[in-house]
Amino acid sequence: MKYVKKSFTFEGKRYYVYGRTAEEAEAKREKRKKELEKDGQRIRPGMEVRKWCRLWFDTYKRGQVCEKQEQAYLRFLQQWIYPAIGGRRICDVTPIELQGMLNDMARQGYSREYVVKYRNVLQNVFRSAVGISLVVHDPTLNLVLPRCRDRAPRREATVEERKRILELAAGQEWGLYVRLLVFCGLRPGETGKITGDDLNPGKCLMHLRGTKTDNADRMIPVPRFLMQELITKAGSARLRHDEPIIRNAWGREMTPSLRCRYWERIRELSESAPGSALPNDLTAYCLRHSWCSDLTCTQTPYAVVQYVMGHRNAVITDRYTHIREDALAQCGRNLVELWHEQGLITETEYEICVGTDSAAGTLKNRAGGEGTDDMPQGSGPQADTKKL
Numbered sequence: 420m421k422y423v424k425k426s427f428t429f430e431g432k433r434y435y436v437y438g439r440t441a442e443e444a445e446a447k448r449e450k451r452k453k454e455l456e457k458d459g460q461r462i463r464p465g466m467e468v469r470k471w472c473r474l475w476f477d478t479y480k481r482g483q484v485c486e487k488q489e490q491a492y493l494r495f496l497q498q499w500i501y502p503a504i505g506g507r508r509i510c511d512v513t514p515i516e517l518q519g520m521l522n523d524m525a526r527q528g529y530s531r532e533y534v535v536k537y538r539n540v541l542q543n544v545f546r547s548a549v550g551i552s553l554v555v556h557d558p559t560l561n562l563v564l565p566r567c568r569d570r571a572p573r574r575e576a577t578v579e580e581r582k583r584i585l586e587l588a589a590g591q592e593w594g595l596y597v598r599l600l601v602f603c604g605l606r607p608g609e610t611g612k613i614t615g616d617d618l619n620p621g622k623c624l625m626h627l628r629g630t631k632t633d634n635a636d637r638m639i640p641v642p643r644f645l646m647q648e649l650i651t652k653a654g655s656a657r658l659r660h661d662e663p664i665i666r667n668a669w670g671r672e673m674t675p676s677l678r679c680r681y682w683e684r685i686r687e688l689s690e691s692a693p694g695s696a697l698p699n700d701l702t703a704y705c706l707r708h709s710w711c712s713d714l715t716c717t718q719t720p721y722a723v724v725q726y727v728m729g730h731r732n733a734v735i736t737d738r739y740t741h742i743r744e745d746a747l748a749q750c751g752r753n754l755v756e757l758w759h760e761q762g763l764i765t766e767t768e769y770e771i772c773v774g775t776d777s778a779a780g781t782l783k784n785r786a787g788g789e790g791t792d793d794m795p796q797g798s799g800p801q802a803d804t805k806k807l
Contacts, residue, residue, distance in 0.1 A: 429455045466553070468512060469505035472496050475547055487608075495540045499524075509548055514558045517541055522565045530570035538562055571700065575708040575741045580701060587688045593681045595648055596665050596673070600703055602642050604710030604728065607703050609635075611673035615653050615660035620646055627729070635729040678703070711739035 422437040425444040429452065436451055438444030480492050503520050504512055520541075524534050542559045549557045576584070581601055588597035599610050609627050617626040623643050629635020641649075653664045663672050682703050689697040707728075714724045725736045755772045758764045764772075 427452060465508050465510065467505065468507050468509045469501055471509050471548060471553065472500060472505075472544055475544055479543075479547060491536075492540065495537055499537060500541070500544070509545075510554050512545075512554075512558050514561060517558055518562055521562060525565035525567045528568065531564070531567035532570050534564065534567050538564065572738070573702065573704055573708055574700065575712050576701060576705040577709075580697065581706065581709060583689065583694060583697065584685060584706070586694070587685050587692065591684075592668055593684070595652055596678075596681060597685070598645060598648070599665070600706040601710070602645050603639055604707045604714075605639075606635075606707065606729075607678050608675070610665045610678075611663055613649070613664050614662060615650075615658065615664065618646065618649060620650060625649075629729050634726075634731050637726060637729050639727045708739050708741060711736070712741045715740050716745070 422439060423441050423444040424435060424437050425441075425448045426433060426435045427448055428434070434451060434455075436444055436447040438447055476492060476496065480489060484492075499520065504516060521534060521538060524537060538559070541562070542557075545554065545557050545559045548554045584597060585601060588594040591597075596610050599605050599613075600607065603625070605627065606629070609629055612628045613625065617628070618641075619625065619638075623641050623646050624638050625641045625646075627635070627637055627639060629637065649664055656664075656666070656670070658664060665673060667673055667677055686697055689695070711724065711728055714727070715721075721733070721736075724740075725733055728736055728739060730736045730739075752773065755764070755769065759769045
């Protein structure tokens with residue numbers, strides 16, 4: 420009698436079952452699958468690292484953190500832990516192996532911040548295993564952070580760069596997406612969640628359904644011209660009030676890869692169209708930094724800046740606030756006014772700083788290099804430092 424063979428793959432291994440009929444073989448296959456899945460959830464000292472990581476993620480992380488954090492954990496597990504030690508018994512993993520994994524990441528050029536995050540994932544995985552006596556000793560206890568490169572801090576986009584970006588985005592199908600980044604300081608991922616229900620045209624406010632932190636859900640001001648563009652976009656596409664306004668060319672919701680392609684398109688246009696090309700270190704997130712700096716320049720209360728940026732604490736807001744030369748110059752003028760009120764400087768010194776046009780012209784001529792004995796042309800702090 421000829422038997423019917425059925426096969427399936429479970430955790431990278433191929434399994435085969437046989438039956439007298441196709442229905443019997445299919446039933447045996449489903450039964451074997453359930454047995455393997457149940458066995459994989461059984462906690463025992465000899466279980467594989469891969470099985471424990473899946474159980475750890477389902478127990479401690481799934482549904483306990485935001486969706487973006489879940490994806491980050493899964494990415495670390497699938498990209499680094501599974502290929503390196505996924506098939507090993509968790510009780511056999513040694514500190515030397517884990518330290519070697521960190522060293523390999525550093526040699527491949529990953530930033531210090533990225534390696535620290537990966538080390539934290541390793542520590543969470545194995546410390547949880549120690550807590551339920553799955554392993555006796557924690558192999559991550561004495562892990563040493565290798566020498567890594569520091570990630571370059573994000574900068575703000577200059578006024579000229581923002582003008583260039585708006586010029587390139589004009590008339591493009593993704594132009595409204597770019598204008599939201601420039602004039603509203605949104606995180607790129609927040610643009611695809613805006614619906615008609617989120618708009619308040621009367622007060623020119625917009626509700627953002629942020630998911631990165633609890634503070635990401637917030638209200639922000641929107642320029643009236645941009646509010647009109649959003650309303651027009653929703654009306655022309657005949658969208659329901661609860662449907663996302665910012666979509667791709669096929670009417671679907673935006674994806675992270677599509678947002679990356681939009682920014683790559685801006686770079687391509689900047690290189691081919693007349694005008695200067697955009698610098699390589701300029702990213703979409705730089706526009707958010709510029710918006711935050713603009714808020715501080717308008718003397719917006721710091722608590723309001725932190726709220727509209729969607730930050731959990733003020734330390735994060737400080738990273739987005741960039742000191743500009745105009746702000747430093749105003750700081751100097753404020754000090755002069757204070758010293759004049761206190762009587763620390765003479766009237767002549769005060770007039771030189773903020774007084775007559777002739778005094779200002781004299782300072783300008785000296786800074787321009789006419790007095791070559793005191794300050795040679797091309798020297799001084801302005802020649803050495805063009806931007807803070």
